[in-house]
Amino acid sequence: QVQLVESGGGVVQPGGSLSVSCAASGTGFYIYVMGWYRQAPGKERESVARITDSGITNYADSVKGRFAISRDNAKNTIYLQMNSLRPEDTAVYYCYANLATARAWGQGIQVTISS
Numbered sequence: 001q002v003q004l005v006e007s008g009g010g011v012v013q014p015g016g017s018l019s020v021s022c023a024a025s026g027t028g029f030y031i032y033v034m035g036w037y038r039q040a041p042g043k044e045r046e047s048v049a050r051i052t053d054s055g056i057t058n059y060a061d062s063v064k065g066r067f068a069i070s071r072d073n074a075k076n077t078i079y080l081q082m083n084s085l086r087p088e089d090t091a092v093y094y095c096y097a098n099l100a101t102a103r104a105w106g107q108g109i110q111v112t113i114s115s
Contacts, residue, residue, distance in 0.1 A: 006094075020109055031053065033053070078095065082111070092108040
């Protein structure tokens with residue numbers, strides 16, 4: 001089994017920056033894609049960013065130019081640097097990892113943008 005543990009998050013003012021990370025642990029696995037979804041209160045979960053094992057990235061239109069995802073394959077860890085944060089970025093952010101035959105999820109981490 002693979003466990004994903006998220007860290008970072010918290011509260012920041014509009015226009016500020018925040019970073020979250022997600023570390024995968026376990027044995028006998030290979031992760032092809034890792035990424036982040038988020039879910040705001042009363043809204044559906046949406047994809048935010050993803051990165052492949054070769055470093056190809058994709059972003060939601062709403063975060064392009066503001067968020068940057070990176071990956072350390074040796075540590076099975078991804079990072080999401082969030083800049084120019086807006087109140088609408090407030091959500092629970094969930095990390096995921098696509099394995100050969102399954103997807104693992106983190107427990108979620110709260111990111112709140114508020115003045």
